[in-house]
Amino acid sequence: MFELLIKSIQAKVPSTEEELQLCKSHFTPKRLRRKQFLLQEGDVCNRTAFIEKGAMYSYTTDAKGGQRVMQFAFEGFWISDLYSFFTREESKLNIEALEDCELLLLDHEQHEYLLKNVPQYETYTRILYQNAYVALQQRLEGTIGLTAEEKYSKFAEQYSAIINRVPQHLIASYLGITPETLSRIRKQIASR
Amino acid sequence: MFELLIKSIQAKVPSTEEELQLCKSHFTPKRLRRKQFLLQEGDVCNRTAFIEKGAMYSYTTDAKGGQRVMQFAFEGFWISDLYSFFTREESKLNIEALEDCELLLLDHEQHEYLLKNVPQYETYTRILYQNAYVALQQRLEGTIGLTAEEKYSKFAEQYSAIINRVPQHLIASYLGITPETLSRIRKQIASR
DNA sequence: TTTTTTCGTTGACATATGTCAAGATTTCTC
DNA sequence: GAGAAATCTTGACATATGTCAACGAAAAAA
Numbered sequence: 001m002f003e004l005l006i007k008s009i010q011a012k013v014p015s016t017e018e019e020l021q022l023c024k025s026h027f028t029p030k031r032l033r034r035k036q037f038l039l040q041e042g043d044v045c046n047r048t049a050f051i052e053k054g055a056m057y058s059y060t061t062d063a064k065g066g067q068r069v070m071q072f073a074f075e076g077f078w079i080s081d082l083y084s085f086f087t088r089e090e091s092k093l094n095i096e097a098l099e100d101c102e103l104l105l106l107d108h109e110q111h112e113y114l115l116k117n118v119p120q121y122e123t124y125t126r127i128l129y130q131n132a133y134v135a136l137q138q139r140l141e142g143t144i145g146l147t148a149e150e151k152y153s154k155f156a157e158q159y160s161a162i163i164n165r166v167p168q169h170l171i172a173s174y175l176g177i178t179p180e181t182l183s184r185i186r187k188q189i190a191s192r
Numbered sequence: 193m194f195e196l197l198i199k200s201i202q203a204k205v206p207s208t209e210e211e212l213q214l215c216k217s218h219f220t221p222k223r224l225r226r227k228q229f230l231l232q233e234g235d236v237c238n239r240t241a242f243i244e245k246g247a248m249y250s251y252t253t254d255a256k257g258g259q260r261v262m263q264f265a266f267e268g269f270w271i272s273d274l275y276s277f278f279t280r281e282e283s284k285l286n287i288e289a290l291e292d293c294e295l296l297l298l299d300h301e302q303h304e305y306l307l308k309n310v311p312q313y314e315t316y317t318r319i320l321y322q323n324a325y326v327a328l329q330q331r332l333e334g335t336i337g338l339t340a341e342e343k344y345s346k347f348a349e350q351y352s353a354i355i356n357r358v359p360q361h362l363i364a365s366y367l368g369i370t371p372e373t374l375s376r377i378r379k380q381i382a383s384r
Numbered sequence: 385t386t387t388t389t390t391c392g393t394t395g396a397c398a399t400a401t402g403t404c405a406a407g408a409t410t411t412c413t414c
Numbered sequence: 415g416a417g418a419a420a421t422c423t424t425g426a427c428a429t430a431t432g433t434c435a436a437c438g439a440a441a442a443a444a
């Protein structure tokens with residue numbers, strides 16, 4: 001149940017068995033079925049989720065009621081609305097299971113506790129945020145000022161694994177293009 | 193010279209005079225004239241810069257030789273290419289002074305030293321990255337899947353201070369639209 | 385100041401992408 | 415396995431945004 005989390009921590013911070021045990025004890029396992037929500041817009045996000053199994057995604061709802069996908073997350077990764085988590089303000093995000101999931105939840109209090117009492121945990125989160133920031137920056141580079149085709153190509157290159165696991169229209173939304181446009185682009189690319 | 197940096201640290205982590213002094217001793221002040229570079233693409237980014245005075249921006253160069261602005265930074269903020277800084281790989285970014293600047297540079301070794309030896313510094317950077325991540329996420333929300341006008345309006349709302357300090361064509365680039373389009377949008381908005 | 389460079393605006397036109405609607409496929413659910 | 419949802423594809427058309435080129439205004443450099 002905690003395999004991937006332990007792996008994730010050990011890969012970033014050398015830790016003793018005790019420290020790991022202490023960390024583990026603050027998480028709550030939770031199963032989620034496909035289409036169930038971890039967070040709904042309007043609520044305050046009070047926890048972060050580490051995915052041991054399955055896939056999740058987050059999205060906002062725009063003025064016309066359409067989804068705008070912000071993030072995909074799979075086994076071994078975290079998902080949350082950090083904005084709401086840190087500021088304690090209402091979230092604009094929905095976080096939903098794309099597949100049946102096994103999650104490890106860490107709520108805000110436990111997070112604070114670990115930060116204060118387990119130095120390795122602070123280092124772990126620092127590295128996590130560091131990497132998350134860099135990843136987001138790269139996403140931005142792969143988005144702004146590019147044509148729809150360029151965006152998709154970059155995405156396909158970088159995240160080929162995702163493509164077979166996520167509905168196409170969600171990828172379109174993630175890239176900020178319409179499903180129709182994406183469908184046409186794929187057809188074009190295939191015909192070369 | 194160190195006023196804003198000290199302020200920035202104190203705002204995030206309660207620290208003693210000694211700790212602050214220790215931190216300060218690892219930074220190198222540097223002046224930069226308008227149009228001078230802190231980093232050029234192809235080099236490895238070996239330092240982060242805290243801006244005590246002035247304004248900087250970072251950008252990539254696309255296939256057709258055009259600029260794509262990634263970030264603006266002013267007094268009290270940091271600028272760097274964290275991707276290159278952490279991975280030690282060649283940077284694709286240029287970081288250039290928009291105005292004459294007074295910077296405080298922290299190179300990679302000093303950064304590592306502070307992380308190891310000053311717990312407050314690790315907490316400071318953790319919070320810094322946390323905030324940077326959230327800010328970037330919000331930028332993404334204000335970019336993907338919006339019309340040019342929506343992007344500009346959100347930007348103008350959120351960063352009204354920047355608008356009077358940065359050439360318009362750089363803002364256009366930052367938003368991923370052409371200078372011509374931005375000019376037209378501004379005209380439209382003004383006529384209401 | 386004068387000169388030069390950078391920056392912003394505007395017009396005419398081209399084009400990528402969005403919109404709407406219908407039908408075909410695939411995937412879930414019972 | 416049958417029916418129901420969800421997803422993907424395609425066409426016709428609308429429209430936002432990009433491109434190219436020229437000019438004027440503003441700012442920097444000399």
